[in-house]
Every structure is written in C-alpha cells, then in structure tokens.
Amino acid sequence: MVISCQEVWREISNYLDAEVDPNLRAVLDEHFRGCKHCTAVLDGTRNVIQLYGDERMIEVPLGFSHRLHRRLEGNMHGSRRSFLGWMVAAAAAVVTIGAVKLASSVSSRAPEQRSEHAQPGVGVPPDLKVVVYERGKSFHAPTCTFIHDRTDLRTITAREAQQQGYVPCARCMKQYLKS
Amino acid sequence: MPDEGNTLGDRAQQSSEETLIRRIRDGEHDLFYELIRPYERRVYATAFAILRNEADAEDAAQEAVLKAFKHIRQFRAEAKFSTWLTQITLNEARMRKRKEHVHMMEPIVDHQDDEGNYVPRDFADWREIPSETLERKEVREKLAEALASLGDKYREVFVLRDMHHLSIEETAKTLGVTTASVKTRLLRARLMLRELLAGFDANLSSKLSFAKGIKPW
Numbered sequence: 001m002v003i004s005c006q007e008v009w010r011e012i013s014n015y016l017d018a019e020v021d022p023n024l025r026a027v028l029d030e031h032f033r034g035c036k037h038c039t040a041v042l043d044g045t046r047n048v049i050q051l052y053g054d055e056r057m058i059e060v061p062l063g064f065s066h067r068l069h070r071r072l073e074g075n076m077h078g079s080r081r082s083f084l085g086w087m088v089a090a091a092a093a094v095v096t097i098g099a100v101k102l103a104s105s106v107s108s109r110a111p112e113q114r115s116e117h118a119q120p121g122v123g124v125p126p127d128l129k130v131v132v133y134e135r136g137k138s139f140h141a142p143t144c145t146f147i148h149d150r151t152d153l154r155t156i157t158a159r160e161a162q163q164q165g166y167v168p169c170a171r172c173m174k175q176y177l178k179s
Numbered sequence: 180m181p182d183e184g185n186t187l188g189d190r191a192q193q194s195s196e197e198t199l200i201r202r203i204r205d206g207e208h209d210l211f212y213e214l215i216r217p218y219e220r221r222v223y224a225t226a227f228a229i230l231r232n233e234a235d236a237e238d239a240a241q242e243a244v245l246k247a248f249k250h251i252r253q254f255r256a257e258a259k260f261s262t263w264l265t266q267i268t269l270n271e272a273r274m275r276k277r278k279e280h281v282h283m284m285e286p287i288v289d290h291q292d293d294e295g296n297y298v299p300r301d302f303a304d305w306r307e308i309p310s311e312t313l314e315r316k317e318v319r320e321k322l323a324e325a326l327a328s329l330g331d332k333y334r335e336v337f338v339l340r341d342m343h344h345l346s347i348e349e350t351a352k353t354l355g356v357t358t359a360s361v362k363t364r365l366l367r368a369r370l371m372l373r374e375l376l377a378g379f380d381a382n383l384s385s386k387l388s389f390a391k392g393i394k395p396w
Contacts, residue, residue: 013366044373047308051322052341056313058224061233065219069212071241072248076208
C-alpha cells in the first residue's frame, strides 16, 4: 500500500504516540525509508517532543514552593478562624490570659527569652500556629513580611515558641504585646 | 499504548489522594500541603504557559491552589485531583489574561481551522538540539520563545500532553475538548514547533530564526 506525504504528515504525531494500528505503522515505516522529507519532519518532531518533555524545560522560580506554602498557611488560619468564629477565638484568648496569670510562676521558670529587651506575649492563643527560625528571637504569623524568604523556618504552636524563649514579633503579633 | 494511563501506580496514587482529601475535608487542613506537593511544578508551568510572565504565573498559581483548598468539598471523587487542579489553574490564568488584555500579540494561528491540513513548508534536515544543551539558559529561552509564539489552544494542548505528560484522554478532559481535537491540535503544535526550531542551532547560539524570515504558516 502506498501513502502520500500529506497523509504521512497527518499521522506523524499519532505515529510517535504509538496511536496507529500495526498495518498503518508498517505502511508509514515503508514510506519513511524512501522519503527524505518525511524523515526530516519525523526526526524533528521527535526531537521537539524530547526537548520539551525534559524536566529542565520547566523552570520554577526560586522560593516558589515556600511562598506558596506561606500564603496557603495564612489562608488556612483565616478559614479556620472564620469557621470557628471570633467568639471561639475570643473565648480561647480569655482562657489563655487566665492561664498565663495562673502560670506566672511557671513562666518565670520558663527558658530564658531570646531577646532581653522584648516583652513576653500576653494572651497568645497557645495553639496558634506560628513561624520561627533558629537564630531568631521572635515568633511570627506565616504571612509576616519580616521573615522574607528564609528557608530555615519552622512552624510550631505559640505555646512551644514561648517555651523555647521566642517572643511575639513587634509587627505581626503586636496585639499580644502589652504596650 | 501510553494513553491507557490507568496503571497500578496511578490507581494507588489516586487512592492515597482520596484518603488525603477525605481527611482534609474532615479538618486535617495541614495535609493539603502533601496533596499538592507533587503538582506544584505543573500548576506553575500551566499558569506560565498562558500568562508568559513569571510574576503573573506565580500569583495565578498561588490563587489556583488557594481556590482548590477552599473548594475541596466540591471536588468529585470520580475525577482525578490533578485534572481538577489543572482545570482550576487554567481557568485562573485565562481569566487573568482576559482581564489584562494581553491579546495584542495574539498569534494568527488561533484563527485557523483545526480541521484544515497542516502542511510543513521546510524540509531542511533537522539540526538536532541535544538534550544536554537544555542546561544552557539561552537554549531554554529560545524553546520557550517558540512555544510562546503558538496560539493558546495549541500551546495548552502541547503543554499538558508533552510537558506534563498527560495522556490524550486526560488532556481532553482537562481542556473539555474531544480526544480528536487534542490529536489535531497536538499534531499542529508539534509540527509548528519543529519548523520554528529547525533553523535554530544551539551550538552557535544563533537567534531563533523563522525559515527564511517568514513564519511557516
């Protein structure tokens, strides 16, 4: 069976995707053996698929994943808060203030604060997810601009952060500072 | 055939995704990171293929992921999560593109009929661009430039099928078109790219040249 070049071009993509039946494949193979033009088109198309299919073709900007997770995290907290309602958050804050007062003797025995000038937080919901980094002194909201693109961030609860001596960030956590 | 796409591995992945999605819906929101991690690159690259600008693509990708999180309850188990997420990303990117009136540079190939035969015009021997040259930024840029010059409907099919390695079926589902359309558009996209790149010599770092200065369509 003879096939024209036009018919070959129509099938070239299916041929490379193994989407042609064995009979047509045999006919196409036969055509490629005798046609330089169609072989050039076939080789070139195959090279296009190989090049663009290479992982290196997709360049994701540096820090993309980190920024995505940070935005997502901020949003998750937002959605939790709206889901539970401000009443629950307020109730938690009241309970925490009470707990902080009761445990004031405990907090005086808590690990040394990382900053001697900073104040300990007041009324920070203990289960609030906050972000810290090893050499830092403060804990932050995940969306805080102070943490920029640091790669050594850890997400922990506010309780753990305070136990480890971190204090509220003066920018994103200022509602928990006395003055 | 590569398009069957329903291998054991696929099914296992789908089942573990279903479990994750159920737990996220039940309140374990942090598991969403695990769910999207394998698709972050795809989400970004899909947005970039449409918007062709890093900052816009990143913003659209973030927005798409946030929407997927917010609407996770609307996800239907019979679909694949990756397909659903890619659809959200495509919609987000297309919407932004419409808003920003970026169609000033709309290539004329968009108006061509899918059904018409595509006829290659240049049969020059392909100067093979070896994969190793992809390490070089200028080679990747030239390839990206060629891809960007395709019309949207060709570029979208090509990106999903040849860059994200979706099957023809999955590509059709994601884009909401028939498999026949995917095959036709894919053929054109591949042939157009071949012609665009036939004159490009990666070793000489020459400019991407269109065959004898004329676009091949």
